[in-house]
Amino acid sequence: MSVLFVLIGFSLVLAVGFLAAFIISVKSGQYDDEYTPSVRILFDDKPTKSSSPKAKS
Amino acid sequence: MLVGVIVAFQFFIPELNFIEQATFGRLRPLHTNAVIFAFVGNGIFMGVYYSLQRLTKARMWNDTLSAIHFWGWQLIIVAAAVTLVFGITTGKEYAELEWPIDIAITLVWVVFGINIFGTILTRRERHLYVAIWFYIATWITVAMLHIVNSMAIPVNLFKSYSLYAGVQDALVQWWYGHNAVAFFLTTPYLGLMYYFLPKAANRPIYSYRLSIIHFWALIFLYIWAGPHHLLYTALPDWAQSLGTVFSIMLIAPSWGGMINGLLTLRGAWDKVRDDVVLKFYVVAVTAYGMATFEGPLLSIKSVNAISHYTDWTIAHVHVGALGWNGFLTFGILFWLIPRLFQTELYSRKLANIHFWLGTLGILFYVVPMYWAGFAQWSMLRQFTPEGILKYPNFIETVNAIMPMYYLRAFGGTLYLVGACVGVWNLIKTTQQGKFLANEDAEAPALTKNYETHSSEHWHRWIERRPIQLLVLAFIAVGIGGVIEFVPTFLIQSNIPTIASVTPYTPLELQGRDIYVREGCYVCHSQMIRPFRAEVARYGDYSKAGEFVYDHPFQWGSKRTGPDIAREGGKYPDSWHYNHMDDPRTMSPGSIMPPYSFMLENDLNTGTTEAKIRAMQILGVPYPKGYDKIANADLEKQSKQIQASLKKDGIETSEKKEIIAMIAYLQRLGTDLKPDAAVTK
Numbered sequence: 001m002s003v004l005f006v007l008i009g010f011s012l013v014l015a016v017g018f019l020a021a022f023i024i025s026v027k028s029g030q031y032d033d034e035y036t037p038s039v040r041i042l043f044d045d046k047p048t049k050s051s052s053p054k055a056k057s
Numbered sequence: 058m059l060v061g062v063i064v065a066f067q068f069f070i071p072e073l074n075f076i077e078q079a080t081f082g083r084l085r086p087l088h089t090n091a092v093i094f095a096f097v098g099n100g101i102f103m104g105v106y107y108s109l110q111r112l113t114k115a116r117m118w119n120d121t122l123s124a125i126h127f128w129g130w131q132l133i134i135v136a137a138a139v140t141l142v143f144g145i146t147t148g149k150e151y152a153e154l155e156w157p158i159d160i161a162i163t164l165v166w167v168v169f170g171i172n173i174f175g176t177i178l179t180r181r182e183r184h185l186y187v188a189i190w191f192y193i194a195t196w197i198t199v200a201m202l203h204i205v206n207s208m209a210i211p212v213n214l215f216k217s218y219s220l221y222a223g224v225q226d227a228l229v230q231w232w233y234g235h236n237a238v239a240f241f242l243t244t245p246y247l248g249l250m251y252y253f254l255p256k257a258a259n260r261p262i263y264s265y266r267l268s269i270i271h272f273w274a275l276i277f278l279y280i281w282a283g284p285h286h287l288l289y290t291a292l293p294d295w296a297q298s299l300g301t302v303f304s305i306m307l308i309a310p311s312w313g314g315m316i317n318g319l320l321t322l323r324g325a326w327d328k329v330r331d332d333v334v335l336k337f338y339v340v341a342v343t344a345y346g347m348a349t350f351e352g353p354l355l356s357i358k359s360v361n362a363i364s365h366y367t368d369w370t371i372a373h374v375h376v377g378a379l380g381w382n383g384f385l386t387f388g389i390l391f392w393l394i395p396r397l398f399q400t401e402l403y404s405r406k407l408a409n410i411h412f413w414l415g416t417l418g419i420l421f422y423v424v425p426m427y428w429a430g431f432a433q434w435s436m437l438r439q440f441t442p443e444g445i446l447k448y449p450n451f452i453e454t455v456n457a458i459m460p461m462y463y464l465r466a467f468g469g470t471l472y473l474v475g476a477c478v479g480v481w482n483l484i485k486t487t488q489q490g491k492f493l494a495n496e497d498a499e500a501p502a503l504t505k506n507y508e509t510h511s512s513e514h515w516h517r518w519i520e521r522r523p524i525q526l527l528v529l530a531f532i533a534v535g536i537g538g539v540i541e542f543v544p545t546f547l548i549q550s551n552i553p554t555i556a557s558v559t560p561y562t563p564l565e566l567q568g569r570d571i572y573v574r575e576g577c578y579v580c581h582s583q584m585i586r587p588f589r590a591e592v593a594r595y596g597d598y599s600k601a602g603e604f605v606y607d608h609p610f611q612w613g614s615k616r617t618g619p620d621i622a623r624e625g626g627k628y629p630d631s632w633h634y635n636h637m638d639d640p641r642t643m644s645p646g647s648i649m650p651p652y653s654f655m656l657e658n659d660l661n662t663g664t665t666e667a668k669i670r671a672m673q674i675l676g677v678p679y680p681k682g683y684d685k686i687a688n689a690d691l692e693k694q695s696k697q698i699q700a701s702l703k704k705d706g707i708e709t710s711e712k713k714e715i716i717a718m719i720a721y722l723q724r725l726g727t728d729l730k731p732d733a734a735v736t737k
Binding site for chain 2: 022
């Protein structure tokens, strides 16, 4: 059953990674605004006919 | 913006169907792999490539990587389809693909990752919408699961043995298997839901705060739920309990997603009446809610005792696959394709027909399967007042639920017909429109929100650091973990806990590989749970120590046929010979496919040496240098079985595959036979 330790190790790494990501994302202000993002996605940029900005790659 | 990768998806929709019975053992892995990796996989990529660019307001980071990703993935699917029907398989559910394809998957997945992280890092919208968080979690976790579970020692190009054995292999497999459901079928699709459902309804998600909370809760909890696939097996109790507890907790974040999706439509239900896309979404989200309610329920041990190994589980997964994944994909396609082709949907009527065919198809599939699962379970555990099994013959229970199988096939056909109607509708739509491969993005080069930028390059890097940190930290620690742990448990795991359990003989090993090749595990379990009915029917319950040489484990997850963990010695060799030739001669009414080709095909003994060596690397205690003399032992045992068959009037060469198969079947569970006799 020693593989359990491997899996727990991996799972913990992942969970702790997610926790770190969560804390960092909160601290960096990702979640300061809990309303605008949900509305913003509804507005797509209208494709412009005239300009054809070379898409950044 | 780039959306060129999208159109070819229609090719894969017909994959989503029910399967015929012939050579079921090979087709079933093909079916599951096609649904998961071809249909859902391409659905994920389609949705991510479309939504990510709009959410980040940036073009995909690298068009070449997009193309490599697309064609690489399709090649993998083709390779999977070819190898699986030829019996090239690892024998681990949903991870059947052999090691060269596994490596290809890893590479393509990395390409996909570089592309999406590149896009995220060069984004022009600082805020990461919740869908993107789902995509990130998906990418990282799938990468980890795939690599850990696919660890194997290759024998040759087409064959490898799992690094893990028995109980350990089972645990790793279902840790992977459950999280494949979680992070391949669930989190990416939730991300898609968070983009495409508000878009189609044209209103913001019900609660953005809820979406954030349920995202983090979901990914924290899911990774621990795997052992609920192994309840009442030889897995240690505490690991089972851990899986149960986390699975039950999962109801909260899962329903958070469902509630958020459905409540987005509050005040907009009139739109659902008219808009077929929303109809698909409503059924999809409802199916998600039902499946995620059922999941925790099935993780309770007493409920799991019913569902495990029966058709209940089949019903459960099809609510998820047909309802949640299927209908969300169809909804997205019906919304997306007209937009990409700058036209209207060809026929709303046909789309409605598709919707109803699909919905009825799901019901006709799922309801009979619930019924079948419950009915069969009830029959299998019936005892007469005298205390003996009321239905001692497993086939009686199969025949009793046969009408349910007909209904299931009918439901599957309905669903498939619906999908075909949908594909035709979409093709017609594409024909009447003009494909817009690249939308000119209007918002070029957003100015940075930070006032200082040009001179402070390092600052920008820190600003983007969460993701890089996540990836780098994970890779760093992951590699460390592998180096530290793998040798440790490789050595530990090979200490047999039961003295009478010995490694397979070369002939049995070859027979076992045929067993794996034919996918016998998809219908026959090798795991007797400690229930009175199972012990009375199949023999003494299975112990963890019996499986230490099983690379891979073959416990199975569904009993379409009886358990064969203690098959050895139950029947004479000739019974197996005739049974493989035509199962119905030995068991009237059996629905097992005939395997008469095993009577014809010669056993390939050229691989024996390499197989023994691979097993030695894995720590199976064959004597040193045994690989050289293994074939001599193999021939000796073959001759014995040939002689035993001859006694019963069957003349056959000792070189046929059937001989190895019989050797393996007669070995099953015999290690513990003497003890069992004593306790009786």
